[in-house]
Amino acid sequence: MQQPDVRGYFGEFGGRFVPEVLIDALDRLTVEMTAAFGDPSFWREYDEVLRDFVGRPSPLYRAERYGDAARVPLLLKREDTNHTGAHKINNTVGQALLARRMGKKRLIAETGAGQHGVATATVGAKFGFPVDVYMGAVDVERQALNVYIMKVLGATVHPVTGGTQTLKDATNEAFRVWAAEVEEAFYVIGSVVGAHPYPYMVREFQKVIGVESRRECLERYGRLPTDVIACVGGGSNAMGIFAGFVDDPQVRLWGVEAAGEGVDSGKTAAALGAGRVGVLHGSRSYLLQNAHGQVQDTHSISAGLDYPGVGPEHAFLKESGRATYVPVTDAQALDAFFEFARAEGIIPAVESAHAIAFAKQLAAERGPDDLILVNLSGRGDKDIAQVRAMTGDA
Amino acid sequence: MLEAIFDRARDAHRTAFIPYVMAGDPDLETTAAILTALTDAGADAIELGIPYGDPLADGPTIAAAAQRALARNVTVRDVLDLVERHKADAGAPIVLFTYFNPIYQYGLERFAHDASDAGASAVIVPDIALEEGEELSAVLAEHGLDMPLLVAPSTTPERAARIASQSSGFIYVVSRLGVTGAGTQPSTEALREKIRVLRATTEKPLAVGFGVSDAEHVRAVARLADGIIVGSALIDAYAGADGDDAAARVRRFVEPLIAAADFSAP
Numbered sequence: 001m002q003q004p005d006v007r008g009y010f011g012e013f014g015g016r017f018v019p020e021v022l023i024d025a026l027d028r029l030t031v032e033m034t035a036a037f038g039d040p041s042f043w044r045e046y047d048e049v050l051r052d053f054v055g056r057p058s059p060l061y062r063a064e065r066y067g068d069a070a071r072v073p074l075l076l077k078r079e080d081t082n083h084t085g086a087h088k089i090n091n092t093v094g095q096a097l098l099a100r101r102m103g104k105k106r107l108i109a110e111t112g113a114g115q116h117g118v119a120t121a122t123v124g125a126k127f128g129f130p131v132d133v134y135m136g137a138v139d140v141e142r143q144a145l146n147v148y149i150m151k152v153l154g155a156t157v158h159p160v161t162g163g164t165q166t167l168k169d170a171t172n173e174a175f176r177v178w179a180a181e182v183e184e185a186f187y188v189i190g191s192v193v194g195a196h197p198y199p200y201m202v203r204e205f206q207k208v209i210g211v212e213s214r215r216e217c218l219e220r221y222g223r224l225p226t227d228v229i230a231c232v233g234g235g236s237n238a239m240g241i242f243a244g245f246v247d248d249p250q251v252r253l254w255g256v257e258a259a260g261e262g263v264d265s266g267k268t269a270a271a272l273g274a275g276r277v278g279v280l281h282g283s284r285s286y287l288l289q290n291a292h293g294q295v296q297d298t299h300s301i302s303a304g305l306d307y308p309g310v311g312p313e314h315a316f317l318k319e320s321g322r323a324t325y326v327p328v329t330d331a332q333a334l335d336a337f338f339e340f341a342r343a344e345g346i347i348p349a350v351e352s353a354h355a356i357a358f359a360k361q362l363a364a365e366r367g368p369d370d371l372i373l374v375n376l377s378g379r380g381d382k383d384i385a386q387v388r389a390m391t392g393d394a
Numbered sequence: 395m396l397e398a399i400f401d402r403a404r405d406a407h408r409t410a411f412i413p414y415v416m417a418g419d420p421d422l423e424t425t426a427a428i429l430t431a432l433t434d435a436g437a438d439a440i441e442l443g444i445p446y447g448d449p450l451a452d453g454p455t456i457a458a459a460a461q462r463a464l465a466r467n468v469t470v471r472d473v474l475d476l477v478e479r480h481k482a483d484a485g486a487p488i489v490l491f492t493y494f495n496p497i498y499q500y501g502l503e504r505f506a507h508d509a510s511d512a513g514a515s516a517v518i519v520p521d522i523a524l525e526e527g528e529e530l531s532a533v534l535a536e537h538g539l540d541m542p543l544l545v546a547p548s549t550t551p552e553r554a555a556r557i558a559s560q561s562s563g564f565i566y567v568v569s570r571l572g573v574t575g576a577g578t579q580p581s582t583e584a585l586r587e588k589i590r591v592l593r594a595t596t597e598k599p600l601a602v603g604f605g606v607s608d609a610e611h612v613r614a615v616a617r618l619a620d621g622i623i624v625g626s627a628l629i630d631a632y633a634g635a636d637g638d639d640a641a642a643r644v645r646r647f648v649e650p651l652i653a654a655a656d657f658s659a660p
C-alpha cells in the first residue's frame with residue numbers, strides 16, 4: 001500500500017496548499033499521528049470503541065436477489081449497520097482519539113449531507129468535546145433532519161452563506177475557523193481530502209473496512225473478490241475498502257463517481273471523470289473547474305457525493321491504472337435505490353446506491369466464478385424525505 | 395526590486411503604505427480609477443487581488459469582493475491588462491495577490507511571463523507556503539518578479555528564519571491568527587516580539603497585514619515595521635460605490651492612514 005512521501009504526495013498528487021498559519025498545526029498533527037499510529041495502545045482503544053460503540057465488525061452480507069446476484073456472487077460490506085448509519089464514524093472515532101491525545105479543547109467539522117457532521121457530533125458527545133459544524137446554508141435546508149440530530153447531540157451547526165452554500169463552502173469556512181483557533185481546535189475532516197496528513201490519516205482510519213472485508217472473504221469464501229466497488233465523493237469509504245485489496249493485483253478496484261445528469265452535462269460531480277488536475281482545499285488532485293481555474297458548481301442527487309474535488313490518492317490510483325473510475329447518473333442511482341431495497345430488504349444511502357447500480361452493470365460481464373464485493377457505505381433513512389419528494393410519492 | 399520602495403519610504407521617515415484592492419470589484423473600470431487614486435494619494439505599492447471563488451485565507455469582506463468580480467467573469471488576463479494600463483500611466487508598483495489554482499491553470503511559466511510583461515513587481519500566493527513554493531518562486535524570479543512569503547503568529551522561529559531567507563521583495567508578517575478582515579485589532583505586543591525575532595535573522599523589509607484598519611493601528615505598526623498592508627477596511631470603505639465615487643471614497647479613506655504612516659510625526 002502506497003505511503004505518501006514526506007511532503008504528503010502520492011505520486012504527483014497531494015501536498016499542502018494551505019496558508020502559512022496552518023502549517024505548524026499540520027506539522028504537529030503529523031508528528032502526533034505518527035506517534036499514535038506506532039503506539040499499540042492507541043489502536044487498542046480505537047478497536048475497542050469501534051467494537052462496543054460503533055458495532056464492528058460490520059457484517060459481510062451475500063445478496064440473493066438483486067440484479068444478477070443469483071448468478072454472479074455479490075457481497076456487501078455492511079457499513080450501513082454502523083452506529084450513526086455510515087462509514088463516517090470510523091474516521092471520527094480515530095480523529096477524536098487523536099484530538100484527545102493532543103489535548104485539544106474542541107472539534108470543528110465541515111459537512112455536506114450531514115453524515116460526517118452527525119458522526120463528529122456523536123464522538124464529540126462521547127468524548128466530551130464541544131463540536132462546531134460548518135454546513136452550507138443550502139444543505140442546512142436540504143438536510144433538516146441531520147441538522148436537528150446534531151443539535152440533539154449537543155453540537156452547534158453554523159450555516160455558511162458564502163459561495164454556493166454547499167460542502168465546498170462549508171469546507172472553506174471550516175479551514176478559516178481553524179486558522180483562527182488553531183491552538184485549541186482540532187479540525188476533523190470528513191474524507192480523504194485536505195492537506196497532508198489528512199488524506200493519509202483518514203484512509204488509515206477507514207482501512208478497517210478493507211481489512212475486515214478481506215479477512216472475512218477469505219474465511220468464508222476461501223478466496224479474494226474479483227472486483228471491489230465503492231462510491232467516491234471525497235473518496236473515504238472507497239479508500240477504506242480499497243486499502244484491503246490494493247496489494248492484491250488480481251483484485252480489480254472500481255470507484256463510482258456521481259455523474260449527476262451525465263459526465264458531459266455540466267451538471268455533474270464526477271471529478272475524476274470530467275475534471276482536470278488542480279488545487280482545492282489543500283491538495284493537488286482532480287477538480288471540476290472552468291478554464292480559468294475557478295471551481296465549478298457541482299450537481300448530484302446525493303449530497304454526500306456532491307463535491308468538486310476528490311482525494312489525491314484516488315487521482316494517483318487513476319493515473320497508475322490500479323483503480324478504474326466510472327460514472328453513474330442520478331437516474332441510475334435512484335433506480336438502484338428502489339430495486340436494491342425491494343430485492344434485499346436494505347435501503348441503501350443514495351451515495352451507496354451509485355456503487356450498487358454499477359455492481360449490476362458489472363455483473364452482466366461476470367460469471368458464477370467471479371465474486372463482486374460492494375461497499376454499502378451507509379443506510380438510506382436520511383434520504384427518504386428527498387427521494388419521496390423527488391418521486392412525487394405522497 | 396520591490397525592496398526599493400521600502401528604502402524610499404524609510405528615507406522619508408515613513409513606513410511603506412500598501413493598500414489592497416480586488417480587481418474587478420465591482421468592475422474593472424472602477425478598479426482602474428481606484429488604482430489611480432491610490433497612486434495619487436501616495437501609496438508606495440498596491441496589492442491587487444485576482445478574484446478567486448474559494449479564498450481560504452480571506453474573511454467575508456475580501457471573499458465577497460471576489461464574488462462581485464467573478465459575477466462579471468473577471469479573469470487573470472483581465473487583471474493583467476489592467477496592470478498594463480496602470481503601469482503605462484506611471485502608476486504605483488503592483489503586487490499581485492492570487493490563489494494558486496487560477497495561475498496553475500493559466501500556466502506558471504506563462505503567468506510569470508505575462509505578469510512581468512504587464513509590469514507587475516511581485517506576486518503573493520497565500521495558499522503557497524515554503525514547501526510548495528520552490529518551483530513557483532524560481533519561475534517568477536526568472537521573470538524578475540518577487541514572491542513575498544507569509545509569516546504567521548503560529549510560525550515557529552526556526553521556520554520563520556527559513557521563510558525569511560526564501561522570501562523576496564519583503565516578508566509579509568501576518569499580524570494575527572485567522573483570515574483577512576477588519577475585525578479584531580492585532581496585538582502589538584505579540585507583533586513586536588515576532589518582528590524582533592525576524593529582525594535577528596533577516597535584513598529584508600517586513601510588512602504587516604491582516605486586521606490593520608484605522609489610523610491608530612497604522613501609527614502603532616509604523617513604529618515597528620517597514621510596511622503596512624490595509625485591505626478589508628479599504629474595501630469596506632468603497633463597498634456599494636463605483637467609478638469616480640468609489641475612487642473619491644478610497645482617497646478620503648487612505649489619506650489619514652498615509653499621514654499616520656509617517657513615523658517622524660509626534
Ligand SMILES: Cc1ncc(COP(=O)(O)O)c(C=O)c1O
Pocket residue numbers: 086087088112113114115116190191192231232233234235236237238303304305349351352377378379
Ligand atoms: C453513506 C455515504 N457514502 C459515501 C459518502 C461519500 O464520502 P466518501 O467518498 O468520503 O466516502 C458519504 C458522504 O457523506 C456518505 O454519507
